Amino acid sequence: MANKIQFQRGTKALLAAHGPLDAGEPGYTTDTKELFIGNGTGANTPLVSATSADITYYVRTDGNDSNTGLANTAAGAFKTIGKAISVVPRNVNHFITINVAPGTYAEIIDLSGFSGSGQILVTGDSSVSTSRTVHAIKMYGNSCFVTINGFNCSTPSNINAVSVTSSVGALVSNINSTIVSTGAGLDVNLSNIRATSCNFSNKFIAVNAVNASVAYIENFTGSGNTWGNRSTLASVVTAAGTRATGTNGDSSDTGILNYSGVTNPWGDNTVSQRDVASVYTSQFTCTTSGTFYKMPLGGAEWDSRGSVSTANSRFVCKNSGIYEVTAQAIGLNTPSGTVLTMMLYRNGSPFRVMDQVYVAATGNYGTNGTTKVNCSPGDYLEVYVASSSGGVVIIGTNGQLSYINIQQMA
Incomplete structure (x- = not known):
């Protein structure tokens, strides 16, 4: 039983x-x-154990770990950051703040093993400074949100200034570490993190992301590092503003470094560096039978790098690479039996027929096609149309009927 x-x-x-x-x-x-x-x-x-309410603890160099930590006085504050962390229940469902006063604390800030729907904030200075010095910062195995702000790390030569491992959400800001170290300024492993306004200098790597980590960094500074940002093993490092530099630059070994937004899967994933344009064309007439007439550009719906010249009705390539050109031209009341031909020109000469269509009955018929062309910087592309019947008018609109799209593919 x-x-x-x-x-x-x-x-x-x-x-x-x-x-x-x-x-x-x-x-x-x-x-x-x-x-x-x-x-x-x-x-x-x-x-x-679990939290029962929001609470603030205080840490001061003149405090005592036998105190309650609940008052910002020598008689009320803790002496060590570790003591303040130790009294926080593992299950955090409220906002826990640990305020650290200026001074040197010979310890590692270790926020590890916390869970729950709340947040832990360990805060020192409001800007990058050396007013509050610790050995290093470690966050491990946290499933609640943890934030550390405003510390100077006098990191031993072989460890990371800040390590974030197996944590689902972390915010690190205003951290300074300039001591020479074979470790990283910020090391992110199996974690998601946002880090802002940190200064890491003289490290082997300023920012290191490994094992499918996602790190967003913003307004970093630092120099004298061997490497700046490094992303490996399916990790992603996204950055905005300034970045810490390294003598060897940045590295993405089986990872992604993204500084301007992904536009395609081919590798140079920045829209500011890839030529992309969509242009609508103005109305024109294929006056003479069999003669090619350039499609006049009426205006760009988008033009990522200023490659479109409406004055010359051409697209000027900024990069070396493969470009894909797609165009459409609609003939107004095109006579039956007419053949419409679309041709891509490169540098003023015919390059390739994009499309050819036979008009079986009088009406609004179009020619449209797509092709690819290898270009060098300064090469220019134009699209021409010819009609076997003279006087065919090609409709010009706001891009709904006649248009040209060009984008760098690789």
């Missing part, structure tokens, strides 16, 4: 009113989500 296990269950106030649990008897608080077990000595031992 199965044994029935009974829990004392209710709010934390009800549990206190009940009195101590019997030895081995479990109790669960429905409001604070804590689990206790009676220890037989008139007290309840917490098995899973």
Whole structure:
């Protein structure tokens, strides 16, 4: 016969009113989500502890770890950051703040193993400075949001200034570390992180992301590093503003470095560096049978790098690479039996027929086609149309009927 296990269950106030649990008897608080077990000595031992309210702790060099940490005075504050972290329950469902006063703390800030729907903030200075110095910063195995702001890391020569491992959400800001080190300024492993306004100098790597990590960095500074940003093993490093530099530059070995936004999967994933344009054409007439007439450009719907010249009705390539050209031209009341031909010109000479269409019955018929062309910087592309019947008018619109799209493919 199965044994029935009974829990004392209710709010934390009800549990206190009940009195101590019997030895081995479990109790669960429905409001604070804590689990206790009676220890037989008139007290309840917490098995899973959780926060019950927002709280702020204070740390000062003149404090004492025997204090409560609840007052920003020598008689109330903790002396070490580690003590303040140790009194925070592992299950964080509220906002926990640890305020650290100026001074040198001979310890590693270690925020590890926290979960819950709340947030932990360990805060020092409001800007990059050396007013609050620690050995290093470590965040490991956190599933709640953790934030560290405003510290100077006097990192030992072989470890990282900031390490974030197996954490789903972290924010690091205003961290300074300039001591020579074979480690990284910021090392991100199996984690998602945002980091802002940090200064990392004289490191082997300023920012290192590995093992499918995602790191967004903003307004970093620093020099004298061997490498700037490095992304490996399916990681992504996205940056905005200034970045820390390295003598070897940046590196993406089986990872992605993205500084301006991804536009395609071919590798140079910055829209500011890739030629892309969409242009609508003005109305024109194929006056003479069999003669090619250039499609006049009426205006660009978009033009990523200023490659479109409406004055000359051409697209001027900025990069070396393969360009894809797609165009369409619609003839107004094109006579039956007419053949419309579309031709791509490169540098003023015919390059390739893009399309040729036979008009079976009088009406608005069009020619449209796509082709690819290898270009060098300064090469220019134009699209021409010829009609076997003279006087055919090619409709010009706002891009709905007659247009040219050009983009660098590789």
